Amino acid sequence: MLPGHHGQDMLVKLAEGKSSKNKARNFNQTVSKRGFALRVAIAYISVVCPAGLGTVKHPILPIQDMAKEIFRSYEDKLLAGRSVESAHGLFLRFWRTFRQVQPESKVFQVHSQDRLRFCIPCKLHVDEGTGVRKSAVLQCSWGPILASGGASWLRYFFWSCMGHESYRRLNVGFECGNRVVDSLTQEFANQAKAALETGIATKHGTFYLCFVCVEGDLPAQAKVFHCKRNFQCVPNPMCPWCGADGFAIPFTDVRAGASWKATVGRDVPWINRPPLADLTSNGEGSFLAKDLFHVVHLGIGRTFLSSAICFLINMGHFVPTDPHLGRSIPVRIHEAYDDFKQFTHHILKKTPNVKHWSRENLHWTGPRSMPENSFKASDTPLMLAWLLDYLGRPFQPNNFISNMLACGQGLDDFMRICAKADRVFMTQKEARLAVGALDKFVSHYVRLAADANSDGLVFFNLTPKLHYVDHVRMDIRGQLQHQRIFNPMAFSTAMAEDYVGRASVISRTPHQLAMPLRTAQKWLIETRLRWRGER
Template sequence: MASLNAATMSLQDPWQSTLVQLGLAHGSSSDKETVFLNNLRALGFTLRTKVQMREVQFPAGVGLCQQPVIPVKELAEEILQDFPAILLFGHGYDQLDKVQTTFSTFWERFRHTWPQHPVFEVHHNDLHRCIPCRVHCDEGTSFRKAGIFQHSWGPVIKSGPASWLHCFFYTCLLAQHYKDDNLGFAAGNRTLDGLLGHFVDEANDCFINGLQSPQGKFFLVFVRLEGDLPAQGKLMHSARNFTNEPNPMCPWCLADDRNIPFADHRRDAVWRTTTGSQKPWGSCSPLHRLPGGDEEEFVAKDLFHISQLGITRTFVASCICYLVDIGHFTAGHAPTVAVPVRLKEAYECFKDHCRLVQRETPDVKAFSRENLGWKSRNTMPETSWKGSDSRLLVKWLVDYLQQPWLRNEIMECMLLALIAMDDFHRLCYQQADRIWLTAAQATSARHFLWQFFRSYVKAARLCHEQAKLFFNITPKFHYLLHIHEDLQRCAGCEYALNPASFATQMDEDHVGVVSQMGRTCHPLAVSKRTAEKWLIHIWLKWTK
């Protein structure tokens, strides 16, 4: 295509020679894709950072292999050289004083949440030059819906909400290359540990020796591991994880479903006395070698997975099924109409609300016994809907329950819990880049969560007394209790860490974008080609 376009252009056209060079790949007798990528690099249409190889031990029968990565230090130094606003939250070097003040303020406030972090000892004189960062790991979708491990990193203080502004690719790996090395959560995965080991070495170099920039040296400080619960548990080698119920199932305390009930939301709950008392690691993970990486605080409490993809989604599923169970959504039908018909009527009501009130289109296209996990009245409702649908469902149910119904006690609990969670989400997500809550905002957030806990548990108890299986109290309910506890710990401080600071909505977007790049590559070269494509993709984003 490039060569054909060049043939129709005037020789005086400034782009003619560029298209001729790009078109050389078409006539190449060797690897056309490699020739094309080399020409793109020669023309400067990609970042200068080059993909490098790291030696990784793959599963038995494969042995040592070279794994492509985009090195952390080289990429970070190129960003500081050519695109400083990306790492300096939208500011250039002409605003260096403001940048340094913001970093100093961040670490001053962060000290209240994690006073023993090594950064306060190692860089106590350079906190204004320390860039707080986070690691993100997740599994995307590759060929034929197979998994592909995605590893990225980025700054905590972001220059904007878009994923390309704060998610920087490190490497990816098809599931077929690491799935046979899974040894359980406590022992981790040897192949992924090998990858993480190289990343940790690079991250520690950036922490200790720093990065060169036109305005002196900066340091990268990784303070959290983001990702869903399986990724966090596997990569951190957590012996206490969500799959352990009824045994100890929390990385931050010793809660279980026996002697230390994880569902106990009371202020004097026994699990509160065990927070931080015993580390959850079943074995040593490479991430433990990061500064602060061997502490439970390094595991991010991801509000997106804990709430929208967790307990809030579980709650709205029970709300819908409970309303159907007691006779709602029978408009135009007999009161004894079958459950599938009522669910269809409920969805029509929800869809109309989204169209007329929210002006949005939900991802879910129907309510059914199957997608609600409610095949009979002997099962607890549960769904796998997207987080964006959880938000719309909460708003719809609040609107529906506020209609002039003769609400029973369970419906009152449902309404109070939904309003509280809606207010909590609105407070946390009101500004996409807000990392800190003021004391007043933190107090409000604690109040909203406490109202949600009380109402949720009361609704579950009332249903249990009526022999109805609704409002399942899952491990994610307990993890949300820890978010409340973190806010409570900052009571009396001027600021508290926003629970949405490490929410991963946009990181999930990055995983989707990069996975799509990988689906158009040959399976044998997916890691290398995806890295090369990302360097081109991000150059286009940052230079437009």
């Protein structure tokens, strides 16, 4: 670098860090002062200390301050990539459609019909990422539902993060909550409520950030919303949206007149009021988003595929052509994976994340073991496509084969319809096709489970996530009389998982005592580069 270069003084300043203790501080301060980071001041809030006695200061990026910076220089990020006039019309269409799903939402109590065009629909997201040495990092973020693009950096904005050591000692179960996490989410709720009620003054008028749901996987939602009824409670009441259980109100009932449907929204899912209930009218469970990514790709979809593979092997499929290899179950599982791998490479032109199948990773260790897997979500559509191709080959007719094929077709059609439709709005035709596909999947899946049970076989587990998918079906069916239907894919958290992964990579680099602060500082730098197209 030649003398007089505009970056010379910055390098000199960075070189003044004489020890490793202050190099991170000098770097972040110098880069921020020279305008290479978003102009959002880091604030500090009081949270319960890890030991449970007293409070400590914790860094955050205030919601309203972040929104002001976005409106100052990157307003399209909150206006769905549109002009202000076009965004007004889009917001009005969103709220008309959303009222069909959640007419009790607090947004409609706070804001009049005329003001809804200034109301930006937003969501909160809470999830645990992977920090240093594979320890958990709680990542809290927020973002617009109507995003300006598909990238995770356009959909989720950092609010704060917290290392697992800061709150793990005070875990006392979902129902009772966690005092450290509750103190953090209380401030989260306070800021979200202020953004909802007072808004953000801009040159185009005052815009309001209206938070309509909290996203996250099922454990994260149960933790921050103090869910007494959650997926771990079977056979007791296990659904945050209704009173279904494993006894009097069976969650496995998928008929049109299922008794649990009369209990939807009747009671709140908590006993100890959670802080995030302040963003709702009465603390209703509808504030918990129904996430297709976790209930299908990482849920009932994986369960169905694992059972289908193991059931086919149990029926005698995938016998090796080489008789010297034998016909043992491990050999046939290996043969099934080879068939799957050939299909993905030569037909789909893709590479699966999972590198082998075995009795262990299919959780099929014996005749009394219910098949399941913990593969990546990206493997679910690949395995489904392969299974449909395999079941379509010329086999001798069989009730199980027919039901598995119909079940797979229903699931594939449903996910394809939702993915190809507009991210938020479905047409009436698309919604009818989606409901029909879900009807096909759910009915044939339950039939498979019943037939297997009648034959004394342990396959096709009826899990809570099958019930949660039935709630999605019920929501869509309830809107079919309208012209525009809310797409359940709007709250799918595939890109949220990407955001959490990227934010957690930042959280792994600094010392863990300074991790929340350094993550916020580096996120401001990283996001500015991405929003300006410099990275």
